[in-house]
Amino acid sequence: MRHASRLAPLLLGAAAGLPSLPGAGFAQGIGEGTLRATLSQRFEVDSNYRLDHDSAGVTSFGDTRLDIEMLKENSTQAFRLGFDTGLRALWEADQEFDFTFASPSTANVGYNQAWIDGSLGAELRYRQRNVDYLDDLIFETENGIIIPTDLNQLTRNTIEQRYDANLELAVRQGAPSSYRFALDATQFDYRDDGNGQYGPRSTVYGEAEWLLRLNPVLSGSLLGSLSHSDTEVGTESTIDIAELTAGIVYQPSDVLSANLGLGYSDRTREETINDERRQTEDFQGVVVRGGLNYDVADDLLLTVNARVTTAAPSTRLSGGVLARYLLPRGALTARLAQNYTGDTDGDEVRITTAGLGLTHTINNLSSVGFNVAYGLQVNEDNSNVEDLNRADFSATYSRSLTSLVYANLGYRFRWRDQEESASGNAVFFTIGRSFETGF
Numbered sequence: 001m002r003h004a005s006r007l008a009p010l011l012l013g014a015a016a017g018l019p020s021l022p023g024a025g026f027a028q029g030i031g032e033g034t035l036r037a038t039l040s041q042r043f044e045v046d047s048n049y050r051l052d053h054d055s056a057g058v059t060s061f062g063d064t065r066l067d068i069e070m071l072k073e074n075s076t077q078a079f080r081l082g083f084d085t086g087l088r089a090l091w092e093a094d095q096e097f098d099f100t101f102a103s104p105s106t107a108n109v110g111y112n113q114a115w116i117d118g119s120l121g122a123e124l125r126y127r128q129r130n131v132d133y134l135d136d137l138i139f140e141t142e143n144g145i146i147i148p149t150d151l152n153q154l155t156r157n158t159i160e161q162r163y164d165a166n167l168e169l170a171v172r173q174g175a176p177s178s179y180r181f182a183l184d185a186t187q188f189d190y191r192d193d194g195n196g197q198y199g200p201r202s203t204v205y206g207e208a209e210w211l212l213r214l215n216p217v218l219s220g221s222l223l224g225s226l227s228h229s230d231t232e233v234g235t236e237s238t239i240d241i242a243e244l245t246a247g248i249v250y251q252p253s254d255v256l257s258a259n260l261g262l263g264y265s266d267r268t269r270e271e272t273i274n275d276e277r278r279q280t281e282d283f284q285g286v287v288v289r290g291g292l293n294y295d296v297a298d299d300l301l302l303t304v305n306a307r308v309t310t311a312a313p314s315t316r317l318s319g320g321v322l323a324r325y326l327l328p329r330g331a332l333t334a335r336l337a338q339n340y341t342g343d344t345d346g347d348e349v350r351i352t353t354a355g356l357g358l359t360h361t362i363n364n365l366s367s368v369g370f371n372v373a374y375g376l377q378v379n380e381d382n383s384n385v386e387d388l389n390r391a392d393f394s395a396t397y398s399r400s401l402t403s404l405v406y407a408n409l410g411y412r413f414r415w416r417d418q419e420e421s422a423s424g425n426a427v428f429f430t431i432g433r434s435f436e437t438g439f
Contacts, residue, residue, distance in 0.1 A: 031074030033439040038067040040432030048424030049092060051416045055424070057093030063102045064089075076114050083107040104129035118171040125164040131190075131198075136412070137353065137373040137392045151351060151377040151390050152343050158198060161189045180209045199233030201342050211249065219249040221261060223289070231342050236272040237280075239348070241265065241311070243287050255296050261289040265311035285310030300325050313380070316340060316350075330360040330367075340380065347381040366399040389417040407431045 042063040049059035065086030072079045086102035110123035137151075165185045172178040183206045190198040207225035214220055227241040247261025269281035287309040294302040306319035320337035335355040343349045355373035362368065373392045379385035396410035408430040415423045 030072045030077045030079050033070065033072040035435075035437050035439055036069045036071075037435045038065075038432050039435075040065045040067070040430055042428060042430040044426055044428040046424055046426040048414075048422060051414060051422045051424055053420040053422050055093070055422075059093050060091045062089045063087070065102055078110075078112045080108070080110040082109075100130065101128070117173050117175060118169070119173070120170075121166070121168045123164075123166045125162075127162040127164075129160050129162075131158040131160045136394070136414075137355070137375050137390060151375045151388055152349075157192055159191045160198075161191070163187045163189075176213045178211045178213075180211070182207050199231065201229070201231040201233065203227070203229045203342075217250060217252045219251070221245075221247045221249050221259065223247070223261060223263075229342060237269060239267070239269045239281075241267045243309075245287060245289055247289065256294050258292045259290065263287050263289070265309050267309075267311045281313065283311045283313070285312075287311065298326065327360075330358065333357040343377070343379075347379050347385070350378045350380055352376045352378075364400075366397065369396045369398070370394070386419045389415075391415045401431075404434045405432070406434070 040063075042065070044061055044063075046059045046061075048055040049061075050056070063086055065084065067082075067084040069080065069082035083106065085105035085107075088100045088102045090098045090100060092098070104127050106125065106127045108123065108125040110121070112121045113119065163186065166183070168180070168182045170178070170180045183204075185202070185204045187200065187202040189200050205225065205227045207223060209224075210222045212220040212222075223243075223245045225241075225243045227239075229239045231237055243263055243265045245261035245263025247259060247263075249257065249259045251257040263286070265283075265285055265287040267281065267283045268279060271278055271280045273280075287307065290304075290306050292302065292304040294300065301322070301324040303322040304319070306317065308315065308317050318339050320335070320339075322333075322335055324331055324333045333356070335353070337354075338350065338352045340348060340350050353373065353375040355371065357369065357371040359367060359369045371392070371394050375388075375390040377388040377390075379387075392412070392414050394410060394412040396408055398406065398408050400406050408428070410428050412426045412428065413423070414426075415421070
């Protein structure tokens, strides 16, 4: 069962249908609107742009970017539309001068509506990036959950296109019996892949949860989920996971909640080997879920989620921790996450990432920030593939030149190790101008 070739049109079709969501009225009747735009120019000099084992030399580039966001909202509805793109003037070592699209380029549209006892949210996102150099280690989050992404980004002359669709519905909120439904879909496509290394891959995940309030602070939970992933590169394969868990939710206040659940998981995998479709995995076992959320706006944010299952080739732990502590003149942020996902080669990989960030306000006009991140990627399908290690460090000085004009000056170090190690140093300068108007 293949979804990759059909998922992109489905997502684009969903985008066309977004304005017809209940009460949306294509944002015309939603209320006051705000249009924000940022025009920026970045200059960077990198000692090893592609993180080659033997650097080809110093590379310089300039990114001219435009980031636009439109927001229209009232007390019950919100409509968002935005995109971020630009051009890159590239003076790469041992290469001719070239103009390319800045990477990544993104677009998104979203709609939210709330009523007395429920809410509805929908979002579509598109991202295009060049897979010909290493992006910084980025921690993507959904609902506070950290999702590590594929760390293997080294190739040449390939464009990656990513489509995301998210839909969430909550009904009978505040009632003794309430329900929540969520559906997420992601597809990756590639073009200009001269060596045929990459191919389409997609993931569809859906879940439904029933909450039964037992007393003012304790509720029972029943959660069911289905996951389907599909890859058409290398050994074509699909992985299907079905789970059902029962548990409890403890919420003594608006700033603290915790949950714990125990259930059953079923995982199957089919692969095409020598043009024959075979079931190569069939696992059943226990799954344990847990989570904690503590959010005190003026003090501490702590989000923890974890999942352990035996329905896999070996017992697997996935989840993440996000902690943010506000300092007198800044903030300290720590992240730790582990996830199992498909990589650009079609194999299943385990990705573990950790990061630490510190921001400090010098005065009303300037601040400094430091970030360090580490990532480890282990191939779960092929033990002959060397583990991939990556690390980033950056230091940035930011200053507001006026109320609308800002500038950043910084340094970045990148390191990669897989069979051979490579590292690079870069300095960068960014100046930008923001605009905001109502409509």
